[in-house]
Amino acid sequence: MSAPAPIEHAGLRPAGEGPHVGRALPRKEDAALLSGRGRFADDVAAPPGTLVAHVLRSPHAHAMIQRIDIKAALALPGVRAVITGDDIRKLSDPFLVAVKEPLPQWALAVERVRYVGEPVAVIVATSRYIAEDASELVEITYEPLPAIIDTREAMKEGAPLVHPEARSNAVGKRSFRYGDPETAFAEADAVVELTVEYPRNSFTPMECFVVVAEYRAHEQSYDVLSNFQGPFSAHPVMARALRVPGNRLRLRTPADSGGSFGIKLSVFPYIVLMGLASRIVGKPVKWVEDRLEHLLAASAGPNRVTNIAAAVKRDGRITALRMDQMEDYGAFLRAPMPGPLYRMHGASTGAYDIKNLSVSNTIVLTNKAPAGLIRGFGGPQLYLALERLIQRISVELGIDHIEIIRRNLIPGGVFPYKAAAGALYDSGDYPKAVEIALGSGRYDALVRRRNEARASGRHYGIGFAVVVEPGMSNMGYLSTLLPHAVRERTGPKNGAVSLATVNVDPLGAVTVTADAPVQGQGHATTLSQIVADQLGLDPDDITVNLEMDTQKDAWSIASGTYSCRFSPGTAVAAHMAAERIRDKLLRIAAKQLNVLPDDVELADGKARSRSNPDNALPFARVAGTAHWSPVMLPDGMEPGLRETATWCPPELEPPSRDDRINTSLTYGFVFDMCGIEIDPVTFQVRVDRYVSMHDAGSLLNPLLAEGQMKGAFVQGLASALYEEFIYDERGSFLTGTFADYLVPTAHEVPALELLHIESPSPFTPLGAKGLAEGNCMSVPACIANAIADALRVKEVPLPASPRRIHAILAGPEAKPPSTHTHAVAPSRGGRDITGRGSFDVKASPADVWHSLLDPAALKAVIPGCHSLELESENAYRADVSLGVGPVRGRFVAHVRLSDLELERSAQLSGDLAGALGAASGGGHVRLSPIAGGTRLDYDYTVTLSGKAAAVGGRLLDSAADIVIRKFFEGLARHMATPDTSAGERFLARFWRGLAKLLGGRA
């Protein structure tokens, strides 16, 4: 089989005569969405009496759960249940995991919490407001444990273990070797090496997770509506966890979904959780995730560290690649992880003709939220490493970057091309696509702009990225992580089934359903174009319903909207089903028109004779025969008009004995070129020019195709410059709002020049390939390369925020000088706030000392204190109210005094925990007599975690040092007031200061 020659064009083809497929047709979905008539999961009516759930989450990155006291929460009117890990463990099993190491995860934390935001309890109540009130009354005692956050540190001997029973944080290691990389490295003229880190982020759909679950006790089944996106390989995982066969987990998806980008796969543990909650309370339960929960714990792309090396010849030709990939999946390995390590595996050599390859993959566990599906899925991580390496080769060999690309690209005319690790690239002409993109003066103009900028001393760089974009994953790719012998034992997985159904009703109206839940891509429009072409109808005549119902709709393990499987998969199944309906109608019409079936065509809403177009019947009349007059149908024909087609391309074979795997069915091509400039004052990276060339095979609807590319472009830009989930070294999560987690707005988006060529895929009947992920893969690499070029640096950390660029240009920032005579300016590492100082008090050391140890005095002076009790000698427990900005909550504080030296010094330590998060801290107070009073020297450290750190961080950053300094200054001033003892006031202000620090009403 050889691929057809590519069709070249820039921009969109005009609408016109000919088939509907290929036209830039506006969407049939839009009218309802533009009128506010979308039917999103939270808009769909829940049964009367449905209760509402709120998830209470861990404020600690790593801790043992010692005790959960739910009494007070249960006593609140409107609360129906408070569910904990113990309840969940009785009714369900841990989720299935892809590796052999024991990494059990239930829908709620059992015994141990492993990341900030991990669900610990569920409160079910009559309203969300009541459920959230009750969450503050659940009292949980944790024993904090050391957390491990850094990927490389986690792999070291002696690191805290996320799953002690797994005995290591590095699991599922595998190495692969293709060709003869050792000889190639030994014979290389040069070896170019680089370490590249891909950051952790998400694409945060604007609609968060929604689950409405009902347990049907009489049939022991679960009926769930959720904005789940697939893959439906997660369905058996959920059913197994719920201990029911698949037919007793009915999962339905709504008509509309507010974006997904892979993220809404990760609603699946909550589907199980809410199913169990419904079972426990005996009522339907609804849960709508809020944005803090979503940022904190919904899902993330895994961050990856790659050590990559190339064996190169003097002329820039690459003879071998070596990659050591360490991917950080957070605290659990949720199905289908570690997908991103293996999804690109067959295409590890990208667009380059490199025969020798070695790859080693390690799954790393840390105390961060679990990673999941995300647009690009392994591609951004792979290409950042590979494309940065290509740029480094150009620098180290002194050859132009674009020349290194040209000398290594897979040439035209060799497709289908078998890549070293097994991918079978279906079609393309990479050199041609690159030259078109560089041409028409585009590259020359960019070089000119760089030269001009540099001549005037500005930082300007040019970047390139070359990407092979997979579409429609082979379900066998993940089994590459198992050795061949194990694969043989467990049965070789492979293929990918797509399903679509075309139904024609008795009056000839056509409905299409398919196995791809809605996320906003416009699939209903595309499917209507495909089916309309086969049936001679207008796309407006076709109704497409993409709601899914696992009890009624045709689906298989690969179903879902992910990994660009729509165009090469679902669209093909719809095309096949429509062809079958067409053929059936042609036979029916032939009989009625008295002609041969070959002479009949469906066109303009009619079945007509090609040779005598006047001999025609309306489409509805012919279609109706199959319903109204089944006896009159041609011999042997089944009555009715409903066809479900199953598409499973034969190219998706299981991994071979030597671990070669054709990871996807289609492989598009993307070539990006950009010019960036770095602002000398703000250190912001400004994208000056961006050109992106795509070859996605035949475009089914160019308007929608470009929409996907533009959307992916901005998500790639976000990964390159803005978005990052930030944890401090103790695992506190610091980006819990959209003011901390920076999603680009219209202001940040540069112009994008899109170019296309079309090399139809020989492996799909419509010639189409997947196309929605390429720019997520290419843009981070292209911009990183441009920054490397602008700054002439080897390391380009992403996202390349002004802070990081500044660090490259200016070196580490100097600490600001202290302006206080006594106190040292507080400094901060992560969310630690530390400081020290001293002041003089007009009271005797004995008075101060006495108050420090008197519970009655303490209770009177602690603001917001509801109760204070002596737990043991010099250990107090206080129930206090504090707030972070507008959010207030109750906390339980434990304060201990230790290392007491009578009237001289004491160590003060304690913690504060509540629904808003936790703070822990310690301090040292020394008293020394001076003339007329006491000198008090102090130092302190306060660490925040949980919600307080995630949403309060920004406020604390700017306010903390001022507040603390003012607190101690004010303390020194006020100790002299005569009406109470000095010691009481010292402690009052200490507490008030802490309250202020937390934004309370001190």
Added chain:
Amino acid sequence: MSEIEKGARVPVQLVLNGTAHTGFAESRMLLSDFLREVLGATDVHVGCEHGVCGCCTVLIDGVAARSCLTLAVQAEATTIETASSLASADGELNHLQAAFRKHHALQCGFCTPGILMSLTDLLRREPEPTRERVVDVVSGHLCRCTGYSGIIDAAMDAVNAGSPKT
């Protein structure tokens, strides 16, 4: 200003898309929750509940506002407009909506109602805004699907076609 006791549910009267409504709300209830759950206005979308994303934007007495940063009781005696008021009664899209469709300015459509309301406010006050001004207004909203360029093009198209029918 009268004081509302904690936990008490008080009547809130307002005009939503031309129809007078009365519903009951606790003092702490957000306007976004009130519109969706009490009055059934599911075209008001909730995306972040901290005022950044703009999904919940409605017009309160003609001015675009975040309904998640407004309490229901603050909306007493106001006139509120949401996206479902933009098309004509028989479903015909106005200039702005039609331009959104033409320019593929929406994909999942979740952020769209809020963006339409901000642009409606803009185009009523400033019928001929510059492109920069439109970018400025749209930058008050987050959209994850489109990359914004279609939205800006659509808004400029609507400017050129004349202000939206309202």
